[in-house]
Every structure is written in C-alpha cells, then in structure tokens.
Amino acid sequence: TQRTLVLLKPDTVRRGLVGQVLARFEAKGLTLVAMQLRHVDAELADTHYAEHVERDFYPPLRDFVTSGPLVALVLEGDEAIEVVRSLNGATDGRKAAPGTIRGDLALSNRENLVHGSDSTESAEREIGIWFPDL
Numbered sequence: 001t002q003r004t005l006v007l008l009k010p011d012t013v014r015r016g017l018v019g020q021v022l023a024r025f026e027a028k029g030l031t032l033v034a035m036q037l038r039h040v041d042a043e044l045a046d047t048h049y050a051e052h053v054e055r056d057f058y059p060p061l062r063d064f065v066t067s068g069p070l071v072a073l074v075l076e077g078d079e080a081i082e083v084v085r086s087l088n089g090a091t092d093g094r095k096a097a098p099g100t101i102r103g104d105l106a107l108s109n110r111e112n113l114v115h116g117s118d119s120t121e122s123a124e125r126e127i128g129i130w131f132p133d134l
C-alpha cells in the first residue's frame with residue numbers, strides 16, 4: 001500500500017467541486033488519511049513546487065495556488081500514486097482524456113483542479129511538507 005499527497009487547488013474550492021472530486025477518489029477505493037483546508041502563502045507554494053520555481057510558468061502558478069484556500073489531503077491505497085495520477089488525467093485540461101477529473105472538469109493548463117505526487121520520493125517529501133505530524 002502507498003500514500004500520496006493530493007491538492008484540490010483553489011479553483012476546485014472556488015468552483016464548488018471539492019465534494020465531486022473527493023468522491024471520485026473515494027469511489028475508486030482510496031482511503032482518506034488526512035485532510036486540511038488551507039490558504040497557503042508564497043513560501044509554502046515555493047517549497048511545494050521547489051522543482052518548478054525557476055520555470056517561466058511558475059510566477060502565475062504561484063499567484064494561482066495562493067489565490068484562495070485549497071484542500072490538502074493524503075490518500076492511501078494499493079498503487080495510490082499512479083492511481084491518483086491516472087484519475088487526475090493529463091496536466092492540460094484541454095487535452096486530458098474524458099473520464100479523468102481534468103478531462104471532465106477543467107479547460108486550462110494552469111487551473112487544472114488537482115495535484116498528485118509523481119513518485120514515492122515526492123510523495124514522502126510532500127506529505128512531510130503538508131502534514132509534518134503524519
């Protein structure tokens with residue numbers, strides 16, 4: 001079994017989709033082990049997105065993730081990291097396959113509703129950032 005860090009980004013909260021998106025993860029069979037509504041500051045955004053801080057797309061991404069509260073959660077289950085990423089769909093909502101969260105509900109490359117850790121190393125790092133007591 002694996003744990004992964006998921007963010008329901010500020011667009012999910014703003015659009016009233018938290019319940020719908022969370023329901024997809026739960027329906028899949030993943031177990032919720034931690035959850036928190038949080039309005040993040042630039043420092044936490046930079047820590048979470050350390051590998052992207054120098055990228056051209058990062059300043060507007062930072063503005064977006066700090067634009068309102070988001071929901072951070074930890075999900076647990078068999079192959080949870082890969083399962084969450086496949087439920088999330090491709091980064092760009094315009095290209096994500098129908099049936100995925102982004103494919104069904106997002107139309108943007110930046111405001112794409114969700115984040116999921118991309119490896120066991122990043123899951124461990126990100127869970128430590130968002131839920132240091134876990």
Ligand code: ATP
Nearest residue numbers: 052057061090091109110111112114115116117118
């Ligand atoms: P996440 O890491 O959020 O699960 P991902 O792994 O599909 O998404 P990354 O390449 O890690 O995507 O990019 C992180 C986030 O940065 C994306 O989810 C998106 O919000 C934003 N992003 C990535 N590429 C672009 C881009 N070209 N233009 C605008 N925003 C982008």
